[in-house]
Amino acid sequence: MIDFSSDRPVHWQLADIIGADIAAGRVKPGQVLLSETRLMQQWELGRVAVRQALGVLRGEGLVDTVKCEGSYVRRQAPLDRVAVQGPVEVTVRMPSPEERKDLNIPEGVPMFVIKEPRKRSRTLSADRTVLVWAGEDRVASEEH
Incomplete structure (x- = not known):
């Protein structure tokens, strides 16, 4: 849940939630994440907060975003x-x-x-x- 009274910014909270879903395997590599609009509706957040959360996840190497397609869980490249x-x-x-x-x-x-x-x-x-x-x-x- 997003805690709107927390000192932690809401976009970080959303990034934590999505990141935990990825780590737990609830969202698999290559799988598309919910759209920005759907995330906004589900978590009652504005577009800026959702985009910032996705930016955090990209910065952590967890997702890739393709313009006009959406954000996907990053696949692990062969080592x-x-x-x-x-x-x-x-x-x-x-x-x-x-x-x-x-x-x-x-x-x-x-x-x-x-x-x-x-x-x-x-x-x-x-x-x-x-x-x-x-x-x-x-x-x-x-x-x-």
């Missing part, structure tokens, strides 16, 4: 296993709009940046990548 070894630096950050387009990274999904000595940096979508340590040399803290 690629990428081996890293030796002295390597891996960082995680949000992609720029250009990187998101070039790498086909959905909104709300971070990317890995892998820097290896004498090699070009690699950028990989974090929702489709599992990094696997392939070297013999372990970080000292891992040995203890």
Whole structure:
């Protein structure tokens, strides 16, 4: 239920409700969510609040919105296993709009940046990548 007397904004409450439905499997990957109009009616909210809630869910990587079609629960992409070894630096950050387009990274999904000595940096979508340590040399803290 939406608590209109709560300090938590109503759009966050709606995003929490829809997110819980996704996490519990009540709404499956690829399934279309209720329309904005239907969500407005069901939860007695205005269009702005519903759109903000959907924006939160997109930002969390839970849904995709297609103009003139609606919002869908994001399907999990198949995972690629990428081996890293030796002295390597891996960082995680949000992609720029250009990187998101070039790498086909959905909104709300971070990317890995892998820097290896004498090699070009690699950028990989974090929702489709599992990094696997392939070297013999372990970080000292891992040995203890």
